[in-house]
Amino acid sequence: MPFMLSARLVGRRVVLRYRRSDGVLPPLSDVVGELASLTETTAIVTGSHGPVTVDRAAIVAARAVAPHRREILELQRIARLGWRSAEVVELDGWRLHADRGWTGRANSVLPLGSPHLPLPALLAEAGRFYAERGLPLQVMLPLPARGVLDAELARRCWTLQRPTVVLTRPIAGPAGADPDSAPDGPRVTLEEAPSADWLAGYHYRGGRLPEHAVRLLTRHQAVRFASVPAAGSVAGIGRGTVDEGWLGVTAVEVAPGQRRSGVGRALMAALLAWGRQSGAERCYLQVDADNAEALAFYQRLGFIEHHRYHYRLAPDAS
Numbered sequence: 001m002p003f004m005l006s007a008r009l010v011g012r013r014v015v016l017r018y019r020r021s022d023g024v025l026p027p028l029s030d031v032v033g034e035l036a037s038l039t040e041t042t043a044i045v046t047g048s049h050g051p052v053t054v055d056r057a058a059i060v061a062a063r064a065v066a067p068h069r070r071e072i073l074e075l076q077r078i079a080r081l082g083w084r085s086a087e088v089v090e091l092d093g094w095r096l097h098a099d100r101g102w103t104g105r106a107n108s109v110l111p112l113g114s115p116h117l118p119l120p121a122l123l124a125e126a127g128r129f130y131a132e133r134g135l136p137l138q139v140m141l142p143l144p145a146r147g148v149l150d151a152e153l154a155r156r157c158w159t160l161q162r163p164t165v166v167l168t169r170p171i172a173g174p175a176g177a178d179p180d181s182a183p184d185g186p187r188v189t190l191e192e193a194p195s196a197d198w199l200a201g202y203h204y205r206g207g208r209l210p211e212h213a214v215r216l217l218t219r220h221q222a223v224r225f226a227s228v229p230a231a232g233s234v235a236g237i238g239r240g241t242v243d244e245g246w247l248g249v250t251a252v253e254v255a256p257g258q259r260r261s262g263v264g265r266a267l268m269a270a271l272l273a274w275g276r277q278s279g280a281e282r283c284y285l286q287v288d289a290d291n292a293e294a295l296a297f298y299q300r301l302g303f304i305e306h307h308r309y310h311y312r313l314a315p316d317a318s
Contacts, residue, residue: 005043005062009035011170011282012304013071016045017061018054028060036170069145072307073112075166075246075284076142080110082241082248084219086212089129092117096129102213103204104162104311109139111146119152127314137314142166142307150312158312163289167303171247171276171283185262186228186235188270193218194225194239201227201234202251217251222278226270228263230255236263240271247275249285268301 005016015032031054033047043054067075080088085097085106093113099106109126117125127137138161141150154160191198194217199209217223222242228235236254240247249271254263275283287294289308 005038005056005059007038008302008304009062009064010038010302011035011168012064013067014045014062014064016043016054016059018058019060020058032065066144067306072142072145075168075306076110076140076309077112078243078246079166079248079284079286080105081243082220082246083250084216086216086219087133091115091125091129092122094122094126096126098130098133098135099216100133100210100212101135102210102216104138104140106216107135107138108311109137111139111141111149119149123314138311140309140311142309145307150310153312157315159315161311161313163308163310165287165289165295165308166284166306167287167295167298168282168284168306169302169304171272171280185266185269188266189227189229190224190270190274191227192224195227197229197234198225198227198237201237201255202253204251224271224274226267226274228258228266230258235261236267238267238271240274242275242278242280245279245281247271247278247280247283249283252285264297265301 012035013033014035015030017028017030020027020029031045031047031052033045033052036044036046036051038044041056043056043059045052045054080095080097083103083105085099087098089096092115093111094115095110095112097106097108097110101107115122123137130137139149139153139158141153143150194214199214202209204213217239220241224240226238226240234255235258237251238249238253239251240249242248249268252264252267272283284306285298285303287298
């Protein structure tokens, strides 16, 4: 019997141990990389030297492995391309993003590189950048890639804020997990700019959108605004962007009276289909870590946890 390798591992980094051909030594070998596809007879793993096809009947062990630090930081870099601040300044491997304070993603330090300057000098320079704009100094910390920096900021009494889960899946998801497998769902409209109804349906953390928020949402060359029309309003909305082969899904919101009616699934189906047509191969989205209902919904659609991040707010900014 073939080893029971789950289809939910498609898109994840895995290690497979498998039996080699008779007479080949050593008798077992390992392959590490992203599980690109899984059929009844074969598994294809894309590693550092390209794709490797393994007979499922030869697999004796399989497990998921955590993304490499470089993969985590690269995905966070791409996610910032889908949520573009008005200002981005490089500081010795760090990226300082600012956009009048709307959302942490658009107004925080993303520490991508390994800096040469000592940490106190970096924090002082970053603090001046944000102070000049009337903004607090906060750092986004993708984990575990920036665990050492996180621990140091915690030691300096920086406040932890907004733990977030980053979820990913291939655009062509596992069998049974594709939202477009239910073709009779609500009708979805895709537009290149947000309509007045779309904007009225988006309540970021319960608040209304300022004008500069609209500019941030539309500051992209490959963006679509999805909505499910309802009488005089919208039943749900979502936003998609495509960057470097990734579809980023943001701003998903379903009206309270429309939840569990297929609206969220229809929105995701439309955005995934548009992403596929636009050349994306993978999809990412970000969910508050305490939003158990949203996490469960996306997991049912084949999304899996890639990594987590949170922010640290400077003590004098609390």
